[in-house]
Amino acid sequence: MANFHFKYPISVRYGDLDPQWHVNNTKFLTYIEQTRFAYLVALGLFDGLHFFDLGLIVADVHVAYKKPIEALDKVQVAARVAKIGNKSMTFEARVENPDSGEVYATSEIVMVAYDYHTKTTRPVPAEWREKIAAYEQWEQTP
Secondary structure (H helix, E strand, O other), X not given: OOOOOEEEEEOOOHHHEOOOOXXXXXXXXXXXXXXXXXXXXXXOOOOXXXXXXXXXXXXXXEEXXXXXXXXXXXXEEEEEEEEEXXXXXXXXXXXXXXXXXXXXXXXXXXXXXXXOOXXXXXXOOHHHHHHHHHHHOOOOOO
């Protein structure tokens, strides 16, 4: 999981902590989701304002937890699109300490291109493929 061009800082909040005084496992997904949202906005694939225009829905989630995040740890999430299929995109993320490089978790999430108005899947738009390929510096779409 190398070559992450997009990195997003995360602030650990008191409410993210569980009784063991580390970030609850469910919050990792929230951190990854927030980063994915920021990635889409940064690439101009979503305006961040109109939910029904988001155009993606979660189909599959895998998270490998490597190390607990404690209350005062620094956190960033590195994210990228690793693969684009006909109707889906695979996002990879690495939750890490930006100073030490320690990895707290890795994830792979499959998102399906989706029209929330008609409630149907759709092909990944060509414009998205082009923008992602340029940003990720692909020579061709994986």
